Amino acid sequence: VSRSRPYPVARLGIVGGGQLARMIVPEAARLGCETTVLDPTPESPGGVLAHRQLVGALDDAEALRALVEASDVTTFEIETVDTAILLELEAQGHRIVPSPSLLAVVQDKLLQKEKLHAAGIPTSPFQAVDAPDARTLADFGLPLVQKARRGGYDGRGVAVFKDVVVEERVLPVPSLVERFVDYRCELAVLVARGGGGEVRAWPAVEMVFDERANVLDLLLAPARIDAREAEEAHRVAVAAVEALDGVGVFGVELFLTRGGEVLVNEIAPRVHNSGHWTIEACRTNQFEQHVRAVVGLPLGEPLQHSAAAMVNLLGAEDAHGGVAIEGLDEALRQPGVAVHLYGKREVRPFRKMGHVTVTAEDRETAMALARAVSECVAIRGTEGA
Amino acid sequence: VSRSRPYPVARLGIVGGGQLARMIVPEAARLGCETTVLDPTPESPGGVLAHRQLVGALDDAEALRALVEASDVTTFEIETVDTAILLELEAQGHRIVPSPSLLAVVQDKLLQKEKLHAAGIPTSPFQAVDAPDARTLADFGLPLVQKARRGGYDGRGVAVFKDVVVEERVLPVPSLVERFVDYRCELAVLVARGGGGEVRAWPAVEMVFDERANVLDLLLAPARIDAREAEEAHRVAVAAVEALDGVGVFGVELFLTRGGEVLVNEIAPRVHNSGHWTIEACRTNQFEQHVRAVVGLPLGEPLQHSAAAMVNLLGAEDAHGGVAIEGLDEALRQPGVAVHLYGKREVRPFRKMGHVTVTAEDRETAMALARAVSECVAIRGTEGA
Numbered sequence: 001v002s003r004s005r006p007y008p009v010a011r012l013g014i015v016g017g018g019q020l021a022r023m024i025v026p027e028a029a030r031l032g033c034e035t036t037v038l039d040p041t042p043e044s045p046g047g048v049l050a051h052r053q054l055v056g057a058l059d060d061a062e063a064l065r066a067l068v069e070a071s072d073v074t075t076f077e078i079e080t081v082d083t084a085i086l087l088e089l090e091a092q093g094h095r096i097v098p099s100p101s102l103l104a105v106v107q108d109k110l111l112q113k114e115k116l117h118a119a120g121i122p123t124s125p126f127q128a129v130d131a132p133d134a135r136t137l138a139d140f141g142l143p144l145v146q147k148a149r150r151g152g153y154d155g156r157g158v159a160v161f162k163d164v165v166v167e168e169r170v171l172p173v174p175s176l177v178e179r180f181v182d183y184r185c186e187l188a189v190l191v192a193r194g195g196g197g198e199v200r201a202w203p204a205v206e207m208v209f210d211e212r213a214n215v216l217d218l219l220l221a222p223a224r225i226d227a228r229e230a231e232e233a234h235r236v237a238v239a240a241v242e243a244l245d246g247v248g249v250f251g252v253e254l255f256l257t258r259g260g261e262v263l264v265n266e267i268a269p270r271v272h273n274s275g276h277w278t279i280e281a282c283r284t285n286q287f288e289q290h291v292r293a294v295v296g297l298p299l300g301e302p303l304q305h306s307a308a309a310m311v312n313l314l315g316a317e318d319a320h321g322g323v324a325i326e327g328l329d330e331a332l333r334q335p336g337v338a339v340h341l342y343g344k345r346e347v348r349p350f351r352k353m354g355h356v357t358v359t360a361e362d363r364e365t366a367m368a369l370a371r372a373v374s375e376c377v378a379i380r381g382t383e384g385a
Numbered sequence: 386v387s388r389s390r391p392y393p394v395a396r397l398g399i400v401g402g403g404q405l406a407r408m409i410v411p412e413a414a415r416l417g418c419e420t421t422v423l424d425p426t427p428e429s430p431g432g433v434l435a436h437r438q439l440v441g442a443l444d445d446a447e448a449l450r451a452l453v454e455a456s457d458v459t460t461f462e463i464e465t466v467d468t469a470i471l472l473e474l475e476a477q478g479h480r481i482v483p484s485p486s487l488l489a490v491v492q493d494k495l496l497q498k499e500k501l502h503a504a505g506i507p508t509s510p511f512q513a514v515d516a517p518d519a520r521t522l523a524d525f526g527l528p529l530v531q532k533a534r535r536g537g538y539d540g541r542g543v544a545v546f547k548d549v550v551v552e553e554r555v556l557p558v559p560s561l562v563e564r565f566v567d568y569r570c571e572l573a574v575l576v577a578r579g580g581g582g583e584v585r586a587w588p589a590v591e592m593v594f595d596e597r598a599n600v601l602d603l604l605l606a607p608a609r610i611d612a613r614e615a616e617e618a619h620r621v622a623v624a625a626v627e628a629l630d631g632v633g634v635f636g637v638e639l640f641l642t643r644g645g646e647v648l649v650n651e652i653a654p655r656v657h658n659s660g661h662w663t664i665e666a667c668r669t670n671q672f673e674q675h676v677r678a679v680v681g682l683p684l685g686e687p688l689q690h691s692a693a694a695m696v697n698l699l700g701a702e703d704a705h706g707g708v709a710i711e712g713l714d715e716a717l718r719q720p721g722v723a724v725h726l727y728g729k730r731e732v733r734p735f736r737k738m739g740h741v742t743v744t745a746e747d748r749e750t751a752m753a754l755a756r757a758v759s760e761c762v763a764i765r766g767t768e769g770a
Contacts (some may be wrong), residue, residue, distance in 0.1 A: 003713075004709045005710040006710075007707070007730060009710070009726070026434065029407070029434055030723075030725050032713075032724075032728070032739075034725035048414070048436050049436075051433050135585065140387070158603070223599075238483070249687060261429075280668075283721050283744060297717050298718040300722075301720040301721060305690055307741070322391070322392070323391065324391065325390040325392065325394070326389050326390075329388055332677065332685065335668070335685075337685075339417075340415050341416065342416035343417065343419075359668060380389075
């Protein structure tokens with residue numbers, strides 16, 4: 001039975017106007033959706049492309065209300081949102097996808113882990129620690145990772161103790177501790193799930209750690225793993241998203257242990273840095289797929305048509321002030337190099353300013369070129385050190 | 386020598402805010418450019434995504450001046466602009482690419498053809514006719530095509546006379562007449578040329594005419610031609626753009642005659658409907674390439690990684706009022722189907738409302754699926770017939 005869709009197909013609200021919103025907006029437009037972005041910064045990276053931006057804090061009840069009221073469905077590009085307000089808005093009949101109750105679980109790394117564990121998803125052994133000190137951590141046993149239950153992001157809120165627990169490095173906040181995994185490699189699987197339970201996942205990707213300190217970490221797609229490992233990564237990632245009853249795109253970070261086991265590390269309830277490569281290398285990219293899922297359109301085919309490698313473009317370690325991009329022309333001269341700049345007018349040390357995806361016939365070519373680009377491009381500041 | 390680029394890399398002005406601007410804007414943003422669109426309709430398809438839209442007519446001197454003054458470089462998504470104003474603005478030091486003098490030549494189909502002919506580019510034999518009547522046309526000989534020198538678009542301003550010249554169908558405007566070409570197929574080659582003369586072209590595509598009246602015309606990439614014909618199409622298209630000293634992306638429409646000769650039909654001095662498929666099927670798409678060319682960045686690799694077929698989504702023949710899209714969900718359920726809706730809130734009979742590109746392993750699969758999608762999707766109006 002054919003269903004008729006109006007124009008706009010949907011009015012889509014996005015909480016957060018950063019680079020993820022910036023990449024969602026054009027895909028939403030292409031599918032006939034009009035977007036409103038909420039972000040505290042006027043002319044935010046996503047806001048300048050969106051149909052309109054509301055300027056407001058992400059924990060401002062009135063701003064969030066204005067966003068959901070202007071939208072048929074509201075989604076997120078950042079998960080650290082006040083879920084109490086969102087639960088109230090949802091209870092009043094507004095569509096918020098993924099659901100605020102899922103967000104509340106995922107925001108708390110302990111609740112997230114307990115939920116996954118209860119569903120039989122393999123994770124590293126863990127334990128709650130309400131008031132962490134060196135003694136409690138030592139009792140759990142080394143090596144371990146301590147994670148703050150809330151507020152961690154991009155490596156913040158995490159402490160690793162391998163041989164000894166140093167009291168000064170213990171995070172003084174409610175936490176979980178988990179066994180440090182001696183992994184062979186870090187993987188990520190992007191999973192999309194529709195409202196009706198339809199699931200699609202892209203091939204597992206590998207986070208390549210580069211020993212040379214001057215080169216950023218690199219993402220490789222597909223990962224250098226065998227077919228059985230790829231299948232297991234797919235199975236575990238999909239099961240994790242199903243355990244959360246998630247709708248939308250989810251970034252599932254995984255460990256592949258030296259024993260060949262796949263463990264879930266963490267789940268991001270949104271489009272994810274580890275899925276940017278899908279724009280250039282897949283039939284359906286993560287941003288389009290997320291829009292399809294949250295708006296209620298059928299999911300697309302995640303088929304990968306080219307090998308890919310991705311590097312982030314971070315602000316140089318001494319960068320401040322306006323943006324000065326070095327090596328852009330050199331990078332663009334290389335075949336298969338796609339540069340994404342996020343439209344941030346100010347640079348700070350290690351701030352995510354953009355990324356580069358390289359597509360090629362094979363993974364090794366893509367990786368070598370991505371490394372070369374990463375060495376040639378620098379985002380410096382006009383104010384210097 | 387490494388050159389440092391600021392953010393924004395460039396402020397890009399676009400004359401016209403239709404679907405072509407809508408597809409240029411996100412590519413420009415990705416490359417670090419901020420866009421301003423000029424269009425008479427507020428919230429135009431391109432204007433809603435652009436950083437800002439100026440509302441004004443495309444022949445309004447003050448509006449054009451405001452656009453070029455807000456921009457480091459100004460380009461076009463439509464070629465029917467007042468070139469006198471643009472020539473004046475260019476003389477005052479504003480960068481306008483491609484140049485207004487090129488636009489002035491291309492706008493006049495006779496001047497365009499004379500320029501190509503003078504450069505040795507193969508075209509159908511032609512002749513200027515200042516005051517056309519049946520007698521003058523008959524003297525030129527049949528079969529012929531009469532083309533108005535100015536203002537033709539999407540088939541308007543063209544009259545074909547095969548066996549007899551019917552006086553009432555003669556266009557009463559300054560024209561050229563040219564020998565009707567009994568072609569084997571219609572081809573198009575998209576050519577990009579940078580300011581330094583660097584040239585890249587995508588593989589030739591084929592316009593497939595479908596005898597079944599209910600199916601729209603279809604574009605196939607690459608064209609079903611042999612290697613020698615493809616090489617000749619490439620050579621002729623590149624030579625044509627070089628003859629015009631064009632900078633930017635150009636759509637070169639070609640005839641492949643039954644004798645295997647390649648003739649230039651017409652040139653569009655802008656991104657073109659026949660290049661939409663490059664978004665999903667090529668390393669660098671026409672919109673990104675156009676931005677690179679006009680802003681002065683190195684050109685990208687036009688390599689095609691997937692076979693593709695494209696159909697336009699036109700308003701149904703009795704469609705009026707608001708938009709009702711039938712078959713969207715069915716289309717999106719198919720593998721490799723990318724739907725592009727242009728954000729037009731009102732439908733009219735045969736108005737271009739969007740397009741669909743299908744990518745697949747091979748051309749025949751893509752073509753079959755594009756035909757199926759074209760039969761299943763209909764853009765109707767809420768006001769009916």
